[in-house]
Amino acid sequence: MSATTTDHPASRAGARPRTVWRDIGSFLLLACVILPVVMFGAIAAYGFFIWFMQILFWGPPT
Amino acid sequence: MIRKTLRATRDLFLKPSVSIGLGILVTGGFIAGAVSWQGFNTAMEQTNKEEFCLSCHTMRDNMLPELQKTVHWSNRSGVRAECQDCHVPHEFTDKIARKMQASREVWGQIVGTIGTREKFEEHRIVLARREWARMEANDSRECRNCHDYGDMDINLMRPTSQVAMRAAAERDESCISCHKGIAHHLPDLKGSHNPAFDTLVSAASSTRVQADGAYYAVLPHKIYADPGLTQEIGSLEVAAKVRMLESNADAQRVELDLWRKNKGFGRVWYSNFGLNITSAILSKEVSRDETLVSVLDTREDPATGLEWQNVKAEVWMPTDSLIDSPEEIWEIARASYNQQCSTCHRQPEEAHFGANSWPAQFGGMVGFTSMDDDTAKMVLKYLQKHSSDFIETAHGGDPTKGVIQSARP
Incomplete structure (x- = not known):
């Protein structure tokens, strides 16, 4: 992290507006795309896990 | 490339924002979380609707018209069961697992496993068994979301139903045990396959036959007049007893020693004198053919006055079809x-x-x-x-046992 902080865009003068847009972009990417996809994926993985366990060991739910 | 993505991901998560305030970030994240969760729930709800199920033509063409003829579709009280009421578990975990199972159904829709009515009918037994197993395991929980033994007024039922329902309520019997095919047609069970037979077939294929030994047919089998198995002359029933004569790679010659009624063609052969336990059925062209069938003994059954013949025949049948004990x-x-x-x-x-x-x-x-x-x-x-003719019990110890039949159908 120390290496990245030295060349962080914010440390350069005049780069501030670009950083704002970058941060907003990252935020939107995380909040609207990545995390919803991860949430959906995790729930799907959970469902598949339960299903496979049902096929292999547990049998249908009681 | 991978390292770059990893680094970008790490930065995305770990690098603090320098220009957006923490409060704004948290608020934004909070809102996005709420919206996502709501979106997820909406999706769950949408995929839990009858319209959604019926959007596949296999459901609309096969399941819907069948359901529409039943009391679960229309009745005087106006309460109706929709697809998801019976077929989707209501608890979160089971529900999610069921939704993921639906990937199999989506796949089936894409490749057209049950794309036509014929294919569907052929497949119905598989689908039905899966659903029956599910309902048996959860004790018909989906039925019980609406129906409850405790709330039934059994006296209002038809007298014949009362008997069955009283007993079932006492045992808290799972609904599906008796009420299969209540909302859709029953599968055509003819020609369907009982998985238990697989163990018999594999037992048969590992049975070493020896000449002169007694064996039993594991499944109904066709019998032939020639070792090439081309001239079919009839069929052997399951558990029919035969005596091994010779056996080669594909075919074996066996001797049938059975009884028949000396009436008509005498096509149906029984395992015991006077008892209608079918063991083999011959085609009528050969059943009176003396080159194939020899009559050893003739006796009259005193109960019916019919003449029975002890008959013997040597026939060919495929190998791997016999086991040494029934x-x-x-x-x-x-x-x-x-x-x-x-x-x-x-x-x-x-x-x-x-x-x-x-x-x-x-x-x-x-x-x-x-x-x-x-x-x-x-x-x-x-x-x-295992009837009273063979087994000594409280019922079967009667003096007529083995001589004549006391009761006839």
């Missing part, structure tokens, strides 16, 4: 009998009836079970072979 067959039959018949009533003891009364008793009831043809035949044979 016990394995009886075990499967016994399990089917106990399981299928006891769901609605206490099944009678095998020896409660004679071998000649069982066919009528069994034939009247088998329609209420989910036995396929072969299983039904096997169970009937099991019952006959």
Whole structure:
């Protein structure tokens, strides 16, 4: 992290507006795309896990 | 490339924002979380609707018209069961697992596994068994979301239903045990396949036959007049006893030593004198052919006045079709009998009836079970072979045993 902080865009003068847009972009990417996809994926993985366990060991739910 | 993505991901998560305030970030994240969760729930709800199920043509064309003819679609009280009420578990975990299982159904829709009515009918037994197993395991929970033994006024039912329902309520019987096919047609069980037969078939393929040994057919088998197995002359029933004469790679010659009624063509051959336990059925062209069939003995059955003949024939049949003891067959039959018949009533003891009364008793009831043809035949044979004619019990110890039949269908 120390290496990245030295060349962080914010440390350069005049780069501030670009950083704002970058941060907003990252935020939107995380909040609207990545995390919803991860949430959906995790729930799907959970469902598949339960299903496979049902096929292999547990049998249908009681 | 991978390292770059990793680094970008790390930065995305770990690098603090320098220009957006923490409060704004948290608020934004909070809102995005709420919206995502709501979106997820909406998606769950949307995929839990009848319209969604019916958007696939296999459901609309096959399941809907069948359901529409039942009381679960229209009734005087206006309460209706929709697809998801019966077919989707209501608890979160089971529901999610079921939704993921639907990936199989989506796949089936894409490749068209049940794309036509014919394919669907062919496949119905598989689908039905899956659903029955699910409902049996969860004790018909989806039914019980609406129906409850405690709230039923059994006195309002038809008298015939009252008997069954009282007993079922007492045992807290799972609804699906008796009420299969209540919302959709029952699968055509003819020609369907009982998985228990697989163990018999594999037992048969590992049985080493020896000349002069006694063996039993594991499944119904065709019999032939020639070693090339080209001239079909009839069929052998399950558990029919044969004596091995010779065997080569594909075919074996066996001797049938059975009884028949000396009437008509005498095509149906029975295992014992005077008892209607079918063991083989010959085609009428050969059943009176003296080059094939030899008559060893002739006796009159005093109960019917019919003449019975002890007949013998040497026939060819495919290999890997015999086992050396019928016990394995009886075990499967016994399990089917106990399981299928006891769901609605206490099944009678095998020896409660004679071998000649069982066919009528069994034939009247088998329609209420989910036995396929072969299983039904096997169970009937099991019952006959363990009837009062063969087994000494409280019912069967009568003086007429083994001489004549006391009860005839």
